[in-house]
Amino acid sequence: MLKINKDISWIGVLDPELVTFDIVMETKYGTTYNSYFIDAGKKAVIDTVKETFWPEYKEKLLSLVNPQDLEYIICNHTEPDHSGSLKHLLELAPHATVVGSGQALTYLGEMVGKPFKSQRVKHGDLIDLGTKTLRIIGAPNLHWPDSIYTYAEEDGLLFTCDSFGAHFADEKMMDDLVENYNEAFDYYFDVILKPYSKFMLKAIEKIKELPIQMICPGHGPILRSTWKEKVERSAQIASGYLEETLNHNRVLVAYISAYGYTKQMAVQVATGLKKCGVEVDLVDMETMFLGDLEELVVKADGILIGSPTINQNTLLPVYKLFSVINPIRDKGKPAAAFGSFGWSGEAVKLIEDHLRNLKLNVVLEGQTARFYPNREESQKLIQMGEKFAESLKEKA
Ligand SMILES: Cc1cc2nc3c(=O)[nH]c(=O)nc-3n(C[C@H](O)[C@H](O)[C@H](O)COP(=O)(O)O)c2cc1C
Ligand SMILES: [Fe+2]
Numbered sequence: 001m002l003k004i005n006k007d008i009s010w011i012g013v014l015d016p017e018l019v020t021f022d023i024v025m026e027t028k029y030g031t032t033y034n035s036y037f038i039d040a041g042k043k044a045v046i047d048t049v050k051e052t053f054w055p056e057y058k059e060k061l062l063s064l065v066n067p068q069d070l071e072y073i074i075c076n077h078t079e080p081d082h083s084g085s086l087k088h089l090l091e092l093a094p095h096a097t098v099v100g101s102g103q104a105l106t107y108l109g110e111m112v113g114k115p116f117k118s119q120r121v122k123h124g125d126l127i128d129l130g131t132k133t134l135r136i137i138g139a140p141n142l143h144w145p146d147s148i149y150t151y152a153e154e155d156g157l158l159f160t161c162d163s164f165g166a167h168f169a170d171e172k173m174m175d176d177l178v179e180n181y182n183e184a185f186d187y188y189f190d191v192i193l194k195p196y197s198k199f200m201l202k203a204i205e206k207i208k209e210l211p212i213q214m215i216c217p218g219h220g221p222i223l224r225s226t227w228k229e230k231v232e233r234s235a236q237i238a239s240g241y242l243e244e245t246l247n248h249n250r251v252l253v254a255y256i257s258a259y260g261y262t263k264q265m266a267v268q269v270a271t272g273l274k275k276c277g278v279e280v281d282l283v284d285m286e287t288m289f290l291g292d293l294e295e296l297v298v299k300a301d302g303i304l305i306g307s308p309t310i311n312q313n314t315l316l317p318v319y320k321l322f323s324v325i326n327p328i329r330d331k332g333k334p335a336a337a338f339g340s341f342g343w344s345g346e347a348v349k350l351i352e353d354h355l356r357n358l359k360l361n362v363v364l365e366g367q368t369a370r371f372y373p374n375r376e377e378s379q380k381l382i383q384m385g386e387k388f389a390e391s392l393k394e395k396a
């Protein structure tokens with residue numbers, strides 16, 4: 001428990017040993033799950049903590065309030081690192097009203113599995129706590145469709161859950177008491193929020209006019225001295241990312257090749273693209289790190305994948321590439337496949353199906369070559385590059 005001001009306390013928990021978060025993220029500095037208690041005429045809790053920390057969380061809460069007296073539980077975001085303890089809390093606080101966006105209440109209905117009192121809120125709604133007022137700020141898709149921010153008007157505290165947070169565990173908990181954690185902040189933004197940059201900028205626009213004293217995020221230090229800096233940094237990374245992804249002229253040609261035939265095909269496709277002035281990232285995926293591959297996918301305005309057929313399938317590096325395609329971020333990007341084969345040639349069709357399932361737009365029929373691409377096939381591959389370049393222009 002840590003008092004933030006006269007009436008508001010941090011009742012979160014530290015998870016310093018965590019090594020990966022959401023499977024996709026390395027957490028060198030552990031993390032914290034932040035929850036807050038507001039002692040007003042009507043008492044409220046903002047977010048909870050991951051379920052495994054319920055016993056510790058419960059103790060902190062009980063030291064401050066009899067849960068029977070809780071009037072509101074605000075859920076800014078329902079990912080289980082913040083909502084996992086809600087079902088336990090509701091056992092102790094059966095009269096509390098759970099407040100969240102429409103999406104949040106739908107998800108919580110599933111997660112809690114029992115009826116509970118709820119109030120659906122949207123941007124601009126006010127919650128009257130008697131001696132205090134909470135204002136709801138609509139901040140969807142940061143990084144789930146359910147997300148909102150909550151602003152405690154009289155205190156000037158803005159509760160933002162994952163936004164402006166970081167995986168950084170330090171019991172001192174205040175941005176001006178912990179050591180510099182800018183690296184962890186940037187890394188968190190890159191992995192969790194960057195794909196939603198458009199939404200980040202919209203949310204920042206909405207909080208611009210608020211007289212903020214502190215930002216209280218859902219992970220890592222509370223921002224009482226550096227909140228402006230962190231908001232500016234978030235806006236800067238988000239704008240940079242959007243600019244980078246808006247040039248409509250960069251294509252990833254990623255291939256894998258056992259004997260070099262598919263590689264030759266890739267070179268020809270790249271030749272066609274370059275003839276049309278397209279900037280090409282031509283890469284052999286075999287030895288690439290996943291993070292580097294993802295960076296290229298993010299930058300790419302279109303994606304071409306080359307793979308031979310091996311045992312009626314494509315190969316692991318291609319599936320790795322699929323794992324870093326994010327349909328929310330990459331939806332609609334033009335895509336196509338090509339590859340060498342010996343007798344049955346399933347790979348190209350398999351890749352096309354995956355690309356469609358991942359919401360990419362397969363704009364050209366896949367090109368294949370039985371073993372070595374002959375002169376005619378080579379011409380077709382160059383044309384494939386040219387036609388692909390055309391489809392980029394159409395998209396732009
Ligand atoms: C272990 C192995 C399994 C293969 N399985 C298939 C297959 O199921 N169907 C097919 O059409 N070709 C198959 N092939 C043939 C390759 O697709 C063919 O040699 C192709 O030209 C390799 O292209 P690359 O040089 O780009 O790797 C196989 C080749 C190997 C080495
Ligand atoms: Fe989250």
Ligand SMILES: [Fe+2]
Nearest residue numbers: 079081162218
């Ligand atoms: Fe989170």
